[in-house]
Amino acid sequence: MSVLFETSAGDIVVDLLVDYAPKECENFLKLCKIKYYNFAPVHSVQQNFSFQTGDPLGPTSESSDGGSSIWGILSGPSQKTFPATFHPKLKHAERGTVSMATAPHTSDPDVRLAASQFIVTLGDETDYLDGKASIFGKVVEGFDVLEKINGAITDKDGHPLVDIRIKHTVILDDPYDDPPGLREPSQSPQPSKAQLATVRIADDADLNEEVDEETAEKVRREREARAQALTLEMMGDLPFAEVRPPENVLFVCKLNPVTTDADLELIFSRFGTILSCEVIRDKKTGDSLQYAFIEFEDKSACEAAYFKMQGVLIDDRRIHVDFSQSVSKLAEVWRGAENAKRKRRGGGGWGGVQGLEKWRKYREEDDREDDNGRYSMVYGEEEMRGRHEKEGNKRNRGDDRPPPPRDLERERDGRRGDGGGEKRDWHREEQRRSRSPRRDKPRDPDRDRWDRGDDRRRDRPRHGDDRYRRDRDRDSDRDRNYRRR
Secondary structure (H helix, E strand, C coil): CEEEEEECCEEEEEEECCCCCHHHHHHHHHHHHCCCCCCCECEEEECCCEEEECCCCCCCCCCCCCCCCHHHHHHCHHHCCEECCCCCCCCCCCCCEEEEEEEECCCCCCCEEEEEEEEEECCCCCHHHCCCEEEEEEEEECHHHHHHHHCCCECCCCCECECCEEEEEEECCCCCCCCCCCCCCCCCCCCCHHHHCCCCECCCCCCCCCCCHHHHHHHHHHHHHHHHHHHHHHHCCCCCCCCCCCCCEEEEECCCCCCCHHHHHHHHHHHCCEEEEEEEECCCCCCEEEEEEEEECCHHHHHHHHHHCCCCEECCEECEEEECCCCHHHHHHHHHHHHHHHHHHCCCCHHHCCCHHHHCCCCCCCCCCCCCCCCCCCCCHHHHHHHHHHHHHHHHHCCCCCCCCCCHHHHHHCCHHHCCHHHHHHHHHHHHHHHCCCCCCCCCCCCCCCCCCHHHHHHCCCCCCHHHHHHHHHHHHHHHHHHHC
16 A cells, blocks of 8 residues: 655655554545645655645645544544554654654543644654654655755745645555545646645746846845945934835936026926925035925926926026935934934933934034134034043143153162162172173274283283282182171
């Protein structure tokens, strides 16, 4: 008794153990016969352990009931499940073991109920399932398909990102009689709308589909624009990343510097009511920057002006007209509203921090010069005043004074911790240092190591001379007496 599963990953042949689990085998065969498992998704994939299937809709569908046994389909929901049997000789010891998924009975935890879902092991020694899943078959062909399922890319819940589904079931041998009311369909049914709604990435989708260079560049630009918009939202320059520019605002550039707001409003007013018309000017000099924004009351009036005024001669200049891409006014309105809400709540500036708005930009909004004719700095007057006070306090404390010169006499006296022994050692060190020859300049070959000339060396007594011996003894006695002191 065998069943062939045609899946999107390949074919699997399952041999049924009718002598050990007759109830489970009958339920499984009859469900395959009515094509109940068609389009059922593979889910709960645990690598090197198991996967689960048998629910026509799968666990991702809100309308899924978890599946039903053949008797529940024929007789009603009261027989949706049946008590599972566990044969003591059947264990989950090898890969490809097929068993019914069970759940404990609500009133009797020792009884476990099965329906339509079944489990296929993907590894050996999966004894954790013993006593929890009722074994009724084993895979005899299609172990390469099990390897594909085992290596499928899944989400955190074990659902494959690319759908793996049962396409068709073929019964190779059926020893059971059909229960009353069972009718085998003449052909494999098409997936229902509820089943199609659970598709994530279709198994036949071409993931390596080649696109032309223009389309790929367009996709890349859209991704880059979304990333930049998200960055501006995090910085507070945009109210939200998906903000769009208004569709009733026209951008006009290449204006003559003598063109005024009233001139533009008079020329463009024939297309419709104008809410605002503003020529952008330099904040310090008031000179025109030769572009303007015109806001119409109606979107259709804005579109008409765009098509009619392109390249029109105004004050000896041919203007350029386009739809506005600026959202600065929307951002200012949103930012002002948000700040007003925070002030009403008493939470301070951005993020509940008091006075954080002044750190939004490097300079003040008006960029005016101070009384000395200098530009505004990054730090405000309060910060600079606090910094000057800190530096003045440090000078008063003498923190930045140079260190005093070393007092050698005091350092020598400080060595007398042991009754003058250290001082004597210091004297001996000075004496030894004074007796050592000078090494800071090259020695004259005509002079000895004590820098004495030839005439001095000629007057030096010989080693065998008595006077030399007397002088040597006198020097040694002097040194001995000095050490005693």
